[in-house]
Amino acid sequence: MIDFLANLGRSGLHWLSLLGRASMFLFRVLRAQDAVVLRYRLTLAELYSVGVRSLLIIAVSGLFVGMVLGYQGYITLVKFGAAEALGGAVALSLVRELGPVVTALLFAGRAGSALTAEIGLMKTTEQLSAMEMMAVDPYRRVFAPRFFAGFLSMPLLAAIFSAVGVMGGYIVGVGLLGVDSGSYFSQMQAVTDWREDVVSGVIKSVVFGFVVTWIAIFQGFDAEPTSEGISRATTQTVVISALAVLGLDFILTGLMFT
Amino acid sequence: MKLRYLEVSVGLFVLLGIAALFYLAIQVSNIAEYRDRDTYEVIAFFDHIGGLKVRAPVTVSGVRIGRVSRIAYDPERFQARVTLAIQSGTDFLPADTQASIFTAGLLGEQYIALEPGGDFESLAHGDEILFTQSALVLENMIGRVLTNFSSD
Numbered sequence: 121m122i123d124f125l126a127n128l129g130r131s132g133l134h135w136l137s138l139l140g141r142a143s144m145f146l147f148r149v150l151r152a153q154d155a156v157v158l159r160y161r162l163t164l165a166e167l168y169s170v171g172v173r174s175l176l177i178i179a180v181s182g183l184f185v186g187m188v189l190g191y192q193g194y195i196t197l198v199k200f201g202a203a204e205a206l207g208g209a210v211a212l213s214l215v216r217e218l219g220p221v222v223t224a225l226l227f228a229g230r231a232g233s234a235l236t237a238e239i240g241l242m243k244t245t246e247q248l249s250a251m252e253m254m255a256v257d258p259y260r261r262v263f264a265p266r267f268f269a270g271f272l273s274m275p276l277l278a279a280i281f282s283a284v285g286v287m288g289g290y291i292v293g294v295g296l297l298g299v300d301s302g303s304y305f306s307q308m309q310a311v312t313d314w315r316e317d318v319v320s321g322v323i324k325s326v327v328f329g330f331v332v333t334w335i336a337i338f339q340g341f342d343a344e345p346t347s348e349g350i351s352r353a354t355t356q357t358v359v360i361s362a363l364a365v366l367g368l369d370f371i372l373t374g375l376m377f378t
Numbered sequence: 379m380k381l382r383y384l385e386v387s388v389g390l391f392v393l394l395g396i397a398a399l400f401y402l403a404i405q406v407s408n409i410a411e412y413r414d415r416d417t418y419e420v421i422a423f424f425d426h427i428g429g430l431k432v433r434a435p436v437t438v439s440g441v442r443i444g445r446v447s448r449i450a451y452d453p454e455r456f457q458a459r460v461t462l463a464i465q466s467g468t469d470f471l472p473a474d475t476q477a478s479i480f481t482a483g484l485l486g487e488q489y490i491a492l493e494p495g496g497d498f499e500s501l502a503h504g505d506e507i508l509f510t511q512s513a514l515v516l517e518n519m520i521g522r523v524l525t526n527f528s529s530d
Contacts, residue, residue, distance in 0.1 A: 161384075164384050164388050167388045167391070167392075168384050168387055168388050168391075171391050172387045172388060172390075175391060211407075273391075275395070276391065276392065276396070276398070276399075279398035279399045280394060280395055282398070282402055282406075283398035283401045284398075305405065308406055309406070309407065310408070312407040312408060313408060314407040314408060314409040318402050318403060318406070318407045322399070
């Protein structure tokens with residue numbers, strides 16, 4: 121019984137200290153954000169590796185998700201003789217949910233894991249300590265540009281995902297299944313509200329970008345400096361990011377679409 | 379050369395993201411509606427508004443001329459007080475215009491249809507629409523049909 125209590129306490133303290141370290145880390149990264157402008161070339165390079173190189177997978181996934189939505193939506197709607205409402209169904213599900221959430225999950229897998237592995241390896245090979253020895257602040261040199269790049273890329277990627285998905289739905293719905301092109305878009309505009317749907321989706325993607333990048337960079341920073349440690353940290357990044365995104369999505373949806 | 383490539387590709391990426399946002403705004407959502415700010419408001423009282431929602435369309439002969447901007451309950455008249463925001467371009471509605479709550483299709487959303495009367499004076503900001511017709515409540519209709527049957 122006492123053992124059980126002790127275990128519970130130990131894991132509680134472990135999580136609490138982890139959360140504390142993560143928050144301290146985030147605070148210091150945020151305070152170092154002036155480096156983003158001062159060292160814009162580093163930021164540029166990170167934007168390239170985090171954002172530009174995620175573009176292809178995001179665009180292709182968006183296209184296919186949109187096309188599948190077109191098919192599935194059509195099958196359901198045509199039973200009620202409401203195939204014209206397809207545009208609205210595709211756009212709403214993309215802009216509100218699938219755009220931000222799927223993009224965040226892909227982003228965690230594509231960019232988040234890379235960030236963790238890179239920083240974890242930097243720590244293992246003692247590059248971070250070497251930087252400190254040379255009076256180069258790793259927060260400003262390494263973490264701040266990466267954090268900013270992830271934070272900025274995520275909403276842009278989510279917007280691209282949704283836009284490409286709408287076009288994918290158009291290809292299937294209008295091109296293959298014969299929904300009227302005009303009613304596809306007019307239905308879409310009739311049900312999709314700029315502030316309530318599109319802006320809420322963008323807010324979601326901003327939050328997800330923040331959280332996923334934070335988790336990724338912190339996992340790299342906090343990784344045990346061994347090869348197993350890096351591999352564990354990389355896995356943890358993807359798992360925790362996915363859980364955090366889905367959990368936050370539930371909360372944000374509850375707050376925004378009442 | 380390397381830096382140039384980075385700069386150009388990141389620039390393109392950001393541009394593409396912003397273009398996607400614009401596409402979502404203009405092609406996908408109803409941002410155009412946020413522009414017709416120039417509206418005037420008239421009030422209508424209904425016994426029952428059914429499933430009418432804020433932002434529901436207001437139409438004349440099926441043409442959309444505004445939307446419902448507020449719905450509240452008036453405790454003095456024991457009626458629903460619905461505020462309609464009508465585009466300023468449509469300022470020629472006669473004072474005895476009738477407002478009815480209809481349903482688009484069998485299961486569609488509810489909207490307000492205005493039928494112009496014959497008065498020479500027009501509705502202005504803050505006026506009240508005197509003639510209103512409430513929403514049809516399906517349960518009431520069924521109840522009435524059933525009583526008709528049972529009284530035979």
